[in-house]
Amino acid sequence: MARASSRRSATYLWRGSSTVPDSSHTTRMNELIDELAALTTEAARDSVDLDTLDTLELVTLMNQGDQSVPVAVAQHAAVIARAVDAIVERFRRGGRLIYLGAGTAGRIGVLDASECPPTFGTPPEMVRGLIAGGPTALLTAVENAEDDDTAAAAELSELGLTDADVVVGISASGRTPYVVGGLRRARECGALTIAVAQNTDSAIGRIADIPIEVVVGPEFVAGSTRLKSGTAQKLILNMLSTLAMVRLGKTYRGIMVDLVATNEKLRARSVRTVMTVTGVPADEAESALDAAEGHVKEAILAVLTGVAPAEAGRRLEEAGGLLRVAVERAPSA
Template identity: 65%
Template sequence: MQDDSRLTELLDELSQLGTEAQDADRGDLDLLGTAELVRRMNAEDQRVPPAVAEQSVEIGRAVDGVTDRFRRGGRLIYMGAGTAGRMGVLDASECPPTFGTDPSMVVGLIAGGEAAIRSAVENAEDDEHAATDALRDIEVGELDTVVGISASGRTPYVISGLRFARERGALTVAIASNRGSAIGAAADIAIEVVTGPEFISGSTRLKSGTAQKLVVNMITTLSMIKLGKTYRGMMVDLLATNEKLRARSIRTVSTLAGVGTAEAASALQEAGGSVKLALLMLATGSSAAAGASALESAGGILREAIAALR
């Protein structure tokens, strides 16, 4: 009887969620031709960016909070289950090669652990203790920001994680696809991007997942810009870990410094592969040692380091 009661309660909860709703206009999808299916799905996807734009103020608050804590040595920690968890893990994994960050600076935690990145793990999203255990293991604290991601906004793993993080003094942010979400109530900042019924009812890897990707991209990218990880709209702290990135480093230095690729490659070699240091040396004629010292004094902000050496 208790299980039946909980099932009834869950069915009622799901019936209230826009992400679980069925759009009456899409009952004939299986009867449509491929071209029309593409058109309709693309039209539905176009609803996502305006919905994200409606949350610009809250996203901005999150970016400022994350940036402030980064400057004080804090971390950004994503938490989620299923698609939402994978979005956090993906964004975290892209930060070191893109912005030259330490892997511990942006962390992705997913319900069910690493196995859940590739495969579904039964009941992982309902495991409240797993969230608190994971945050306790990495010693979450007041310098950190914990971002909980859940399309429904009611995932127990995320709710418990946000509550625990808040108790530890961390800044907490919720990313949901429904208004008045439980994770939003558990967080300091609620980013609720209302994307409406999915193209396939309840498949939140679609519009909800796209919205999550756009928001986490903004949080890391904009905070990294504010930390001086870019210069004139280009990446200057990237790690050249493969041929493509090495070529991109040369192209970046060549473009921003206005020199040929051979001179850019030589400056990069002298700078130990650091795009930012190579640019500083070319802009000011300083040595690698003097340039490195100036960058450290400027907190890694290339513009300030250039101004200081001129």
């Protein structure tokens, strides 16, 4: 029974809403087949019968292929740096960073966005992730959702998109309709647009102000773009958000100093951060954090300069939130 049910489900997904293919359907299907055939992300690797290899051989072979991903990303360092600077400029204008994607690409965008508040103390609305199919698609595939080229545009309109915002469209193929439609809407609103794709001359790359097209070659399993393509997307998004936060002063000497202590581990990390930066023992670091109501940067500045937490907060505000600037300006630093 389970097998029959699974087969019925697969048949439904295969046909979608079309039950009797007509000539227009056949024409469209042939066009899509040709379009996919031209994509590097859809290509098959050199002939290797994976099912004939033992597990250690498979692990070794897959790992060898993965090592090419950071090398490919490194070749686009200049354009990634340009994107980071553009994001920082929009943040300073009060803008937001919004990721768009479907399937794996959408999940990676939502993941990056969701980790910014606890890591860097940002408000939840500062970095957002939109995925085709909505929150349900985070846990369950809603594959047909990516074909809706109006959904992302509607979602962006609901967010009240402005020209201070940045919209990053993520698509391994570079042709996902959900992402294409979203980027077009973003351009209409005057928002800065960035494309992250794993094919050159992609549809989203042609729309975007800043295309980041990192080609990682055929996947270990042909067409499974959650693999090397997904890894490349994660590396790029890591840089876009993290380096933008570094430029905004969310770190000091390579250490997170704007983290939000939402659990026991992060509370311990906050104490350790104050200890590492200032050199004081744990009890003094914890006392400084208590006085600063958990604000790591205020606690650090108070310890380093001897001022009260309220004064430390004022000095940080005058320094634009940059701890290094506040320390350098302090008479006793």
